[in-house]
Amino acid sequence: MSTSTLVTPLDAGAVRADFPILAETNERGQPLTFLDSAASSQKPAAVLDALDSYYRSYNANIHRGVYALSEKATARYEEARHLVADFIGAASPRECVFVRNTTEAINLVAQTWGRRHVGPGDLIVLTVMDHHSNLVPWQMLAEEKGADLAHVRITSDGRLEMDHLDELLRREPKLVAFPHVSNALGTVNDAAEIVRRAHAAGSLVLIDGAQSVPHLPVDVRVLDCDFLAFSGHKMLAPMGSGVLYGKRALLEAMPPFMGGGSMIRKVELGRSTWADVPAKFEAGTPAVGEAIGLGAAVEYLSALGMDRVRDHERELTAYALDRLAEVPDLTVYGPADPNQRSGAVSFTVGDVHPHDVAAILDGENVAVRAGHHCCQPLMRELGLLATTRASFYVYNTEEDVDRLAAALRKATAIFAV
Numbered sequence: 001m002s003t004s005t006l007v008t009p010l011d012a013g014a015v016r017a018d019f020p021i022l023a024e025t026n027e028r029g030q031p032l033t034f035l036d037s038a039a040s041s042q043k044p045a046a047v048l049d050a051l052d053s054y055y056r057s058y059n060a061n062i063h064r065g066v067y068a069l070s071e072k073a074t075a076r077y078e079e080a081r082h083l084v085a086d087f088i089g090a091a092s093p094r095e096c097v098f099v100r101n102t103t104e105a106i107n108l109v110a111q112t113w114g115r116r117h118v119g120p121g122d123l124i125v126l127t128v129m130d131h132h133s134n135l136v137p138w139q140m141l142a143e144e145k146g147a148d149l150a151h152v153r154i155t156s157d158g159r160l161e162m163d164h165l166d167e168l169l170r171r172e173p174k175l176v177a178f179p180h181v182s183n184a185l186g187t188v189n190d191a192a193e194i195v196r197r198a199h200a201a202g203s204l205v206l207i208d209g210a211q212s213v214p215h216l217p218v219d220v221r222v223l224d225c226d227f228l229a230f231s232g233h234k235m236l237a238p239m240g241s242g243v244l245y246g247k248r249a250l251l252e253a254m255p256p257f258m259g260g261g262s263m264i265r266k267v268e269l270g271r272s273t274w275a276d277v278p279a280k281f282e283a284g285t286p287a288v289g290e291a292i293g294l295g296a297a298v299e300y301l302s303a304l305g306m307d308r309v310r311d312h313e314r315e316l317t318a319y320a321l322d323r324l325a326e327v328p329d330l331t332v333y334g335p336a337d338p339n340q341r342s343g344a345v346s347f348t349v350g351d352v353h354p355h356d357v358a359a360i361l362d363g364e365n366v367a368v369r370a371g372h373h374c375c376q377p378l379m380r381e382l383g384l385l386a387t388t389r390a391s392f393y394v395y396n397t398e399e400d401v402d403r404l405a406a407a408l409r410k411a412t413a414i415f416a417v
């Protein structure tokens with residue numbers, strides 16, 4: 001994790017100008033304070049333009065047309081794969097499979113690598129803080145195969161209990177899968193250390209990067225993870241763009257996920273052989289414009305610099321934690337140290353229902369998320385049904401945090417907390 005002070009800070013004010021939606025006001029003329037980027041980020045003009053330009057000027061199916069338009073679309077789609085590979089430090093673009101989102105990426109691994117390699121009595125280690133997307137696919141696999149699941153416990157401030165991880169690793173799990181950054185607690189887990197320990201125990205490792213790849217520098221060769229799953233829509237790219245990174249030898253040895261066009265080498269009536277990776281995992285017509293949009297998003301983030309993105313969010317989070325501490329009866333969950341957490345800040349206000357808090361904030365055009373954040377087991381562990389969550393990104397400023405704090409004070413006054 002970088003604590004660089006050498007780089008010039010990110011100018012969030014200037015960044016905002018790149019996001020047309022942030023200039024919108026609601027019907028009461030209130031500016032939009034968008035604090036729900038952990039659910040899905042806004043999109044800069046560069047991404048909107050890339051999508052628009054694909055559909056307006058070179059929309060065509062890829063990999064099969066022998067005409068200029070299709071060749072251009074194919075080239076841009078594969079260019080986007082190169083950009084993504086560079087962004088996460090993959091050894092080759094072939095290690096990056098385009099999928100719809102993190103959920104699909106994890107299901108792909110569970111249904112291909114998992115079905116082939118996990119058998120009765122085998123152990124898969126997950127964590128109590130996992131999103132449903134990294135719980136349910138493994139539950140489905142475990143049920144089918146008679147395998148066992150175990151979950152690393154968390155400390156009272158929402159960090160993984162590394163001693164418990166070590167205890168579970170002594171059972172030599174087939175796979176350890178965990179969130180790099182928790183969407184509900186904001187915890188930044190020490191991914192490199194978890195990978196090191198898991199590999200020493202002979203396990204493969206899948207990192208759920210849905211909340212890390214958009215927000216901090218992630219290099220798969222530094223982390224040495226076997227798989228990394230992430231969603232484009234949380235990192236400035238269009239919905240329907242996502243990536244599964246896998247080490248090439250693993251991807252090559254895995255059976256296909258879905259069968260159909262594009263993923264084959266030769267089809268006979270009774271049997272087929274498969275294309276090379278990554279095409280083997282990209283059955284059917286892909287989301288071409290969306291992948292090209294992801295390429296544009298990655299270029300945009302790279303130009304900002306992921307160290308600067310991380311520094312900006314850390315500082316904004318520190319500022320937010322101070323402002324939120326001034327709101328009566330407000331409890332923040334997750335680590336107190338901004339160095340150990342992301343800009344996803346979950347909180348409750350007295351015993352006011354988190355949805356009611358979010359509704360009052362919406363009245364001020366402050367957009368936050370309320371609910372279990374697809375982390376029901378974690379909420380149960382915290383003794384909660386739900387939290388309200390504000391989450392920050394490159395375009396958020398201290399002014400946004402001030403508006404959040406002011407709206408929260410209004411909520412506490414209304415509910416007489």
Ligand code: C6P
Pocket residue numbers: 038039040101102103104131133134179181182183184208210211231369373374
């Ligand atoms: N979290 C939120 O927190 P998809 O829907 O496939 O793009 O991403 C799923 C996912 C997986 N892992 C983590 C850690 C996540 O945070 C998410 C998505 C969103 O608001 C929606 S629940």
